[in-house]
Amino acid sequence: MERYKEIDSKIQEGYALIQRNNYSGGCEIWLNAWEDVKGLFAAGAAEDIFELNDVYKWAMPISNYAQMLEMELHNAGVDDKEYHKRRIAYCKELVEWCKDEMTANNARCSMAEAYFELGDIPAGDRIFQDLISEDPDRGENYVSWAGCYLYNTKASNRKKAEDILLAGQARDGLRGRLGILEQLTVLYEDMGKADKAEEYRQMLVEQGGVPLGNLFSKPAPVKVVKVGRNEPCPCGSGKKYKKCCGA
Numbered sequence: 201m202e203r204y205k206e207i208d209s210k211i212q213e214g215y216a217l218i219q220r221n222n223y224s225g226g227c228e229i230w231l232n233a234w235e236d237v238k239g240l241f242a243a244g245a246a247e248d249i250f251e252l253n254d255v256y257k258w259a260m261p262i263s264n265y266a267q268m269l270e271m272e273l274h275n276a277g278v279d280d281k282e283y284h285k286r287r288i289a290y291c292k293e294l295v296e297w298c299k300d301e302m303t304a305n306n307a308r309c310s311m312a313e314a315y316f317e318l319g320d321i322p323a324g325d326r327i328f329q330d331l332i333s334e335d336p337d338r339g340e341n342y343v344s345w346a347g348c349y350l351y352n353t354k355a356s357n358r359k360k361a362e363d364i365l366l367a368g369q370a371r372d373g374l375r376g377r378l379g380i381l382e383q384l385t386v387l388y389e390d391m392g393k394a395d396k397a398e399e400y401r402q403m404l405v406e407q408g409g410v411p412l413g414n415l416f417s418k419p420a421p422v423k424v425v426k427v428g429r430n431e432p433c434p435c436g437s438g439k440k441y442k443k444c445c446g447a
Contacts, residue, residue, distance in 0.1 A: 204256035207236045211258070211265050223276040227283060230269045234290065237262065241297055248299045266294055267303060270310050277317060284314040305331065309344040316348040321355050324348060339376025342368030343383050350387065358391060378409040 214229035237252070246252040252262040273287035291307040291314070298304050308327055315324035328345040331338070342364055349361040365387065368380045381404040388397035404410075 201256070203236070203240070204258075207233050207240075208256065208258050208260075210236070211260055215260065215265075218272055223272050223278075224280060224283065227269065227272050227276045227286075230265070230272065231286065231290070234266075234269065234293075237266075238293070238297070248297050249294075249303075250298070250300055263300075263303070266298070267306070270294060270307060274310070274314070274317075277314070281318060284317045287311070287314045305335075305338070305341070309341060313344065313348055313352075316352045316355050319354045324355075337371050337373045337375050339368055339374050339378075339380050343376070343379045346383060346387075350383075358387065362387060362391075378404065378407060381407065381409060 210229055210233035214226040214233065216226075217229065218226035237249075240246065240252060240255075241248075245255055249263045249266045258265075270287065270291055273283050273290060277283035277287060288311050291311040294307045295304045298307065308331055312324040312327035312331075315321070315327070325345075328341060328348075331341045332345075335341070346361040346364040349355050349357045349364070362384075365380050365384050368374060369377070369384065374380070381400050384400040385397055385404055388394075388400060
């Protein structure tokens with residue numbers, strides 16, 4: 201029981217630093233705690249992060265901490281790209297110790313995004329290509345992949361992003377279509393293609409979605425700020441927009 205208490209204490213300590221925007225300091229403590237968590241797996245305490253939730257009364261569920269660590273490594277990487285490398289290594293381990301398919305998928309997307317941040321575009325592309333080959337109807341993977349070409353300055357390529365999104369939109373059995381329609385609406389607005397933007401905005405509304413902001417009616421005194429899906433959420437949660445208010 202003392203072992204669990206020590207891990208829980210480290211997680212709380214790291215979280216306190218992250219709440220003060222000390223991402224690197226918090227990540228260092230959380231990565232240290234992760235080594236301890238892996239020790240629990242090795243000792244047979246649980247088979248994955250979700251099972252580990254039930255072995256102790258954690259202040260923060262281990263599954264939440266494990267997923268937040270991936271996002272905070274991104275934030276730490278903004279100032280020190282070494283954390284992008286550590287994010288890749290961590291996500292590989294997270295996939296190994298996570299039976300939840302959605303969480304594992306998100307971790308693989310995060311690995312790809314980290315490669316983009318490091319400028320290794322081919323490596324990032326290969327991960328997204330594998331994900332889409334395995335499940336071509338998962339809309340969020342097209343959105344994440346396109347986002348790397350829209351919001352990453354090292355890989356800025358709107359035509360590539362457009363092609364990725366349109367490939368997803370063309371799938372009859374696509375799940376998560378609203379995310380693609382939303383991204384296409386914003387993309388065409390940014391590209392100055394008002395007719396195309398309006399076309400996809402209408403499709404989005406017809407399917408029950410709500411466009412990001414009022415993209416086509418902007419009163420002069422109001423400045424509309426578009427938030428990239430990989431950027432920090434403006435609500436102040438510390439999470440990336442796509443995994444918080446933009447989910």
